[in-house]
Amino acid sequence: MALIVQKYGGTSVGDLERIRNVASRVKKNHEAGNEIVVVVSARSGVTNRLVADARSLHPNPNEREMDMLLAVGEQETIALMAIALHRLGVPAVSRTGGQAGIKTDFAHTRARIVKVTAGDIREQLSEGNVVIVAGFQGINQHNQITTFGRGGSDLSAIALASSLNADQCQICTDVDGVFTADPRIVSTARKISQISYDEMLELASLGSKVMQSRAVEFAKKFDVEFEVCSSFNNKPGTIVKKEAASMEEVVVRGAAVDKDQVKIVVSQVHDQPGTAAKVFQALADAEVNVDMIVQNIGHGGIANLTFSAPLEDAFRAEKAVGEILDLMGGGKVEGVDRIAKLSVVGVGMRTHSGVAAKLFTALAEAGINIQLISTSEIKISVAIDVDKADAALRLVHEAFELEKEETVL
């Protein structure tokens, strides 16, 4: 008998038929003698509908009231899931985030979990009930409903698994697991059987949108091993766990491209101490997520600064840089160009040299120009032409032989 926490996202419970399907899966697990906690999201579409209602009443609705409003999405799902389980003869009770003892800070719409008591969940499990918990939401010290923002239900599941000391935590989603690259781009992409928290975090922060970083960070912090798997089949998914020494045998775990990036070139800035600091402080103040940075020093104390940022930050970035340059009395924004960011990720890079060389060589041989480079201990990213992004991903996938079965650790 194991205690299993399973999370099902909005697509997995998107309509009544899918709720029935999830109930059937839960029934099988329950009949096998396991204790099951099911964390669910709002049915897909419900949250968007409520947000649209609020926005049509107010251009900038109050965050506390948005939490009150949006929390109903998950509350609907938990009740319907419990009712669907009853129909299959499975004893089940639903619990809101607050009832499940998910205590948060006061930051409405982006609350952080401060404690998880799990309420009466252990008692309900020991009485044989499946417990259905509303993801994405908690309660603050003033008894007010809070929500966690995007990917919040993953966070709820991992936090509950940690609090309950669960034997398994499964994040059930609409893909079969984490892949070596996006299978829609790379036909030979392969499901990864095991991946470290850090690798998962790097992939999450790239184009690979299986999970939000916050949930993975929480899992890493409290060492909650979890599996990313499909809601629609029973294939083994990808285990996300603490880094093991043996994981370093694989040099590159996966590769990804993010095509929603821009490169901003600032020319003619004075090459004085503090200039770059002022520019990047202005960008930070404007909440622009700067990623890769290159500075070229020209002649006569004049420099060029180039950096990349997400496409959605492009307008804010250009405005912020323009203003600070005016203030400093020098330099201009030369251009804002769409680029793609190609990255390879793997904890093996720490102990294996030559990864960068292999990556650059592969791209050079294909005539793909590298415009910017950034690296971390376990990741190398390059900015390239958007039009060549898919081809480059396929090339890199092949160069690092990611299609080959990894040794199961």
Next chain:
Amino acid sequence: MALIVQKYGGTSVGDLERIRNVASRVKKNHEAGNEIVVVVSARSGVTNRLVADARSLHPNPNEREMDMLLAVGEQETIALMAIALHRLGVPAVSRTGGQAGIKTDFAHTRARIVKVTAGDIREQLSEGNVVIVAGFQGINQHNQITTFGRGGSDLSAIALASSLNADQCQICTDVDGVFTADPRIVSTARKISQISYDEMLELASLGSKVMQSRAVEFAKKFDVEFEVCSSFNNKPGTIVKKEAASMEEVVVRGAAVDKDQVKIVVSQVHDQPGTAAKVFQALADAEVNVDMIVQNIGHGGIANLTFSAPLEDAFRAEKAVGEILDLMGGGKVEGVDRIAKLSVVGVGMRTHSGVAAKLFTALAEAGINIQLISTSEIKISVAIDVDKADAALRLVHEAFELEKEETVL
């Protein structure tokens, strides 16, 4: 400065435009310097949609889970109403039934209020906030969400008005108040300016469906004076209050017909002690709401029993009576006929004689046959032919001169 509790039902908050309208009304009251608590229902249609979802998953969904599910309807409205008020520059906070300290017993889907602490509502009011409370719902001692059943939001408003010792309690609805008769039937029907709890209860239990009896009973028990008025205009409505001596000057306050009634005739029952008791016990066990009863004793120890019941109970009534007659070995259900129940209500009947005579005479002169009669201290009801119900109501309205302006007390 007054503390006002206002309740708006599902029709009054049925879409975003109506929510905006209610917000404007509340703003005016707030700007006039009043402290306002607004109790709202689910937007019309929301509850039905959720019930349909639940029923499509389970023919008989669990009541605890139905409460969890249905409570979201009001939770949506309170958040949207607060957001609409913010848009008008009115400070407002929303509270669920539980947060408003509406404590109930454990009877899910038909919970009874045991205590109202009002949570932090007084504090919020003194800080200048309008407080929006989810009607229809509360919380039990185990921290589980409960709901009150039909008309539950009226009950929430009256209970909160009582707990907060409010200066005014307004039940804002889609009619202008309580009328001397249904204006769709009687063109001369007039809005009643004041009515006693008991008269309101009698009218509520008849065809006049302005409010459910439970809320009026609660108001009577705790002496909460309230006004039934329109959500859509500012005309004075009907004040419902404790009976004053001067109220008896009006003999008949109002008249109503209920066309959804049946008359069941049971013939050939043995006229022995206990026979009627057994029949009516069987009806009570089958949850049939028996209203008017007549027993005719025939020759040779054989009696006829006739009684009326709501149309929706007709099938259960016929079945229950049939079974008990079989058991007793005598009597048969002669027929189940649709009838209308015509009633006149007024506390003045206690001190004025001749009301029954005037009613029977008016009907007799119009050739309308009275099939059954029942009376209470403040009401006379007669069963008549359904086809003649509307005409009879107009006739009675005229006979008692209900169109004439009452003396304002």
